[in-house]
Amino acid sequence: MDLAQEKKSFLSKFKEADSQDSLNSLKIEYLGKKGILSSLMSRLSNAPAEKKPKLGKSINEFKTLIEESISSSLEKIEQSALDEQLSKEAIDVTLPLSPDVGSYHPVSLIAQEISDYFKNKGYVLREGPEIESEYFNFSALNIPENHPARDMHDTFYFEDGNLLRTHTSPVQIRSMELESPPLKILCPGKVFRCDSDQTHTPMFHQVEGLVVNKDINFAHLKNEILEFVESFFKDNPKVRFRPSYFPFTEPSVEVDIQGENGWLEIMGCGMVHPNVLKNVGLNPEVYSGFAFGMGIERMTMLRYQISDIRMLFENDLRFVTKG
Amino acid sequence: MQFYKSDLLQYISGSISDTDLLEKLTELGLEVDQSKKEKNDLLIKLDLTPNRGDCFSLIGIAREICAVNNLKLKLPKFKKQQQNLDSKKTVSVDKRACSSYLGQIIKLKNKGKTPQYIKKTLKAADIGQVNTIVDITNYVMLHTGQPLHAFDNKKIGKKIYVKFPSKRTNLKLLDGASHFITKDFLTICDEKRAIALAGIMGCANSEVDETTQEIFLESACFEPVSIRGNARKLGFQSEASLRFERGVDKEIQEYAIKFAAQLYAEIFGGDFSKIFKQSKQHKAKKISISKEFIDSRLGTEIPATKVIKLLKALEFRVELKRNLMELTCPSHRYDIEIKEDVIEEIARIIGYDNLPSKRLKLLASSPEDTSIQKEILSKDIFVNAGFNEVINYAFVDSSFIEMLGLNKNSIKLANPMSSNQDVMRPSLIPGLLNNFEYNFNRGAQKFRIFEVGNVFTKEESWKSLAGLLFFDKSSSDWSGSFQSSFYDLRKSLDMFFSRLNIEPIYNKASINHLHPGISAEIKIKTKSIGNIGILHPAIQKKLKLPNIVLFEINLESIKLPIINSIAQPPKFPGSERDLSFLISTEIPANDFIKELKKAGGTNLRSVSLIDVYQGKGIDESLKSMTFRLFWQATGVTLEDKEVDQFVENQINHAAKIFKAELRS
The missing domain is CATH 1.10.287 (Helix Hairpins)
Structure with missing residues (x-):
């Protein structure tokens, strides 16, 4: 073949x-x-x-x-x-699934955002008790008994004379008593006032910042606030600083931003009152400082366009999971 | 404080537009709350801060506007009325409580009617008309800031005392109600009785009305400390107490009484007594401040001439002594006490917005509170595990706490908002159950919620973490992935502990609000830190709730992980063995595993439970548990016979301790 x-x-x-x-x-x-x-x-x-x-x-x-x-x-x-x-x-890749997606409460998200912002600027987070004494909540902060300024705070009391803190400022006093300047702290936390309507709840959250050292001045305060506002409010709104009154700061300032329908109040701040510095054993001729504080719910409402603060504590899962 | 622009303009020479006026007021710190155009006028409502009592008056507000706009303040002068009334009155004053007391008897000649312009001013301020005598006092108060009080002179005695009462008394005030007065209320008395609560309100016994023919007009300066808090104790604020609490100009009493006298003369016609007066010399406050101090606190250089000019516009007297400015404060600015107050005045008049800003370069380093770190970490772990965060009020209903059998040591609020928020929460569980109920009633079927927050008992308060898991099986989807057994929640908790490098111990326990058979106490070493379990069936029934799984732990008892080094994994192969034991159902798996580990030698790397079986083929009192054991040594390959030896040890040990048998 x-x-x-x-x-x-x-x-x-x-x-x-x-x-x-x-x-x-x-x-x-x-x-x-x-x-x-x-x-x-x-x-x-x-x-x-x-x-x-x-x-x-x-x-x-x-x-x-x-x-x-x-x-x-x-x-x-x-x-x-x-x-x-x-x-x-081959399978049907389109079958619907319902993943278990966790979520932070909107107030936590905003508190975290604000804390992170200031942490990056060198602030250290500090906490204090929610049940406070008259001294830390009022007297040490230059708010004497019967002073009309106490009317600004509708306070919850306990039978033993202690109270639910009406602001996070007592943490500033506690921190200044424990540590010496330079001090650069941020105190977030729950605060309480007997009040309830569309813009008030008996419990809400505040975050306060405090800087104490030699030569801290009003210009530093203004810059700190302006930079924060620029970071938090993305559309870079116009900011207004106007005189106000807090017993623990002098000068005292209220900060507004320009909203669609006029000015919106966003926070209070000022230079630490010399009496407050004296109360924690600091010489106001040598040291000065500034403090600022804002309501986290207020910032949350502005961020998410929420009109009734009470919604934040109803804990409707269709609402608080959407932040 | 609410007023018409036209009333304000009486005191300002020069003009100012509506928008400019409103803007300037707010920039001065006299916040405009509302403004409304009305006919040819502008109604303005100010939200005043407690330090600016001086601006509870038209003159006070006009002063501010003049200072910031460089305008001249126009203050009318009032003539002394001819004092032709020869009436006697003696005045005796507690000078610690009242720095100045002026009184004048006025005999009203004719009937008088409240003029339109007074009505308009009162209406703007939301002060109701009473009668012409009283309307005039209120009108003068709105202009000068000085509260006046008119007594019916026929109803009071010849002697007037300003003093604290020697005993507690009951007074009927002008509001028509009786009030119980303690010794710390300053009163105006005649020979026999109290006729007014100083700086707050008059008594009914000396009230003026339409028939009153002779009045005793009081213009006094009561010290804020002797007034403060007293109106609040009675449960109301009057226009007078509002001003006296904040402070009243110590030098305005005579001006105010002359102002009022002129109005009484104009409206009623009258005979006037001399002015009875008791007053303490008022010492003007002096403050020394340097330009350097001002510059250092404002963070900018402000020319001394500018500072002096604006302080003078605010009616400070300025004297220069070397490099110090010696300031004498105007009597109406009793809120100015220290240098920093002066700095605020300077900043305010320049305008906060016109001052510079400067970046702060300061790093202060101290460690962050670990409790905040723990809170943040806990939230991160649970959110990543698919949990939704909730935030509840810190006060709860005491009867709910009791029903759940939670800590009975909760702290009561003295003034709760409502009876269902009367105690501080001793646990986060009530809040989570409320959230469950609220959402379940609105159709929610899947719950994985958690909260981090402080809880309180009489002895202490601590940061707590709690979670709730529930899944309505009828709404199960095709994938069946969402489960809500005890073990599902424990798995999330185990994951949390594992992230924190903590090995918790679960011990069967009886906890009031949990199912006695499906609940555990959670321990770290010997310390109890919380619990987990199914809501007690009796509570479920009472609240009409389904099977909910709950946990709560004390975050303060947990330490943040410290990881100093990470060991290299062993390179030599390991050996795996599966062992099935028959064990009494009474023995918790945890205890059994602990003993297996004990007997397994140091190279035993893991013990996992791969099967649990109870039922057919096994005695009722027994369960079968199959474990997969894994051995691995670091430097050598383990030989089979070594591992065999460990297995044998384990089998013997289990037989000895638990009477466990190896299942063939």
Whole structure:
């Protein structure tokens, strides 16, 4: 049998082979140990020496043809089997899921944002008790008994004379008593006043900042507030500083920002009153400081356009999870 | 303080536009609360701060506007009325409580009617008309800030005393009500009885009315400390007490009484007695301040000439002594006491917005409170675990606390807003249950909520963390992923502890508000820090609530993790063995695992429970537990026979301690 005939016969058999099995047996028939190729090779040794190279080359070409044909066919078959299997495995990727998404309360989010902002500016967070004494909540802050300024705070009292702090300022006193200047602290926390309407709840959150050192001045205070407002209110609103009165600061300032319908009050601040510094044993001729404080609910309401503060404490999950 | 612009303009020479006036008032710290155009006038309502009692008057407000706008203040002069009435009155005053007391007897000749301009001023201020005698006193008060009081002179004696009562008495005041007066109320008395509560309100016994023909007009300066708090004790504020509490100009009494006398002369016609007067010499306050101090506190240089000019505009007397400015404060600015008050005046008149700002370069480093870090970390972990944060009021209903059987040592508020907020919460659980109820009634079916906040008992207060888990199985979705068993909540809690590098111990315990069989006390080492469990079925029934899982732990008992080094994982292969034991159902898995670990040698890396089975094929008193144990050594490959030895030790140990049998 000559090579050409073998080739022809292979091609016709190969055409017929359409399965993995038939291709594998075809491979054995031709390329196996006792296969056609090896018998062709053994015949080559008997061929005349001058014909050997040419014949050898032809046999090798035939071998390559067989190998490549069969392996490419096998690959195709495997590919289509895989394709079939994969299409069977397909799922509906659109089935609805309800992931358990956690959420921070909007007030926490805003408190955190404000705390983070001031932490990055080098403030250290400080906490204090929510049940306070008259001294820390009022007297130490230069609010004497019966002073009309106490009318600004509708205070919750306990039978033993202690009270629920009406602001986070007692933390400033406690911090100044414990640490010496330079002091740069931020005190977030809950505060309480007996009041409830659309803009008041008997409990709310404040964050207060305090800086005490030598040579702290009003210009520093203004800059600190202006930079904060610029960071918190993204549309860079106009800011107004106007005189006000807090017994624990002098001068005292109320800060407003320009809203769509006029000025909106956002926080109070001022230079620490010398009596407050004296109360914690600091000499006001040597040290000065500034303090600022804001209601976190107020900032939350401005950020999320909430009109009734009481919504924040109803804890309706359709509401408090959306911050 | 509420008034018409036209009334204010009487005192200002020069003009000022409506918008300019309103803006200037707020910039001065006299915040405009409301303003309303009315006919040809502007009605203005100011929200005054407690330090500016002087601006509870038209003259006071006009002064401010003049100072900031460089205008001249126009103060009318009042003539002394001819004193042709020869009536006697002696006045005796407690000078600690009353620095100045002026009185004048006025015999009213004709009937008088309140003129329109007075009615308008009173109406603007929201002060009701009483009768013409009283209307005049109120009118003068609104202009000068000096409260006046008119007694019916026929109803009072010849001697007037300003003193504190020697005993507690009952007084019928002009509001028609009887009030109980303690010894710290300053009173005006005649020979026999109290005729007025000084600086607050007159007594009914000396009241003027339409028939009154002779009045004793009082213009006094009561010290704020002797008035403060007293009106509040009675439960009301009067126009007089509002002003006296804040302070009244110590030098205005004579001006006010002359002002009023002129009006009585004009409206009624009258005969006037001399002015009976008792007063203490008023010493003007002096403050020394340097330009350097002003500059250092404002953070900018302000020329001395500018400072002097604006202080003079505010009616301070300024004398220069070397590098100090010696200031004499005007008598109406009793709120100015120290240098810093003067700095505020300077800043106020320049305008806060016109002062510069400067970046502060200051780093103060001290460590942050760990309790804040713990709170932040707890919130992060639970939010990441799919929990929704809630924030509840710190006061709760005491009867709810009692019903839940929570700590009975809660602290009562002396003045709660309502009876369902009468005690400080001793636990966060009541709040979470309220949140559950509120949302469940509005159709919520999945709950994973938590709160971090302070809780209180009589002895102490601490920061607490609590969570609630519930899932309405009827609303299960196709994936069935949300589960709400005891173990589901414990898993979240375990994750929390594991993030904090803490190994908690759960011990079966009986806790009032929890199911006695499905609840545990949580301990760290030997310290109890909280509990977890299903809400007690009896409470569920009472509140008509479903099966809710709850936990609460004390955050103060938890330490933040300190990680000093991270060990390299072992490189040599380990060995794994599965062991099934038959154990009494009474034995908690935790105890069993503890003993397995004890007997497993130092190279035992993990013990995991891969199966628990109770039921068919096993005695009722027994459960089958299958553990997967894993050993690995750091420097060598463990040989099988070593591991076999550990396993044998464990089997023997379990048999000895728990009578546990190996299940074949």
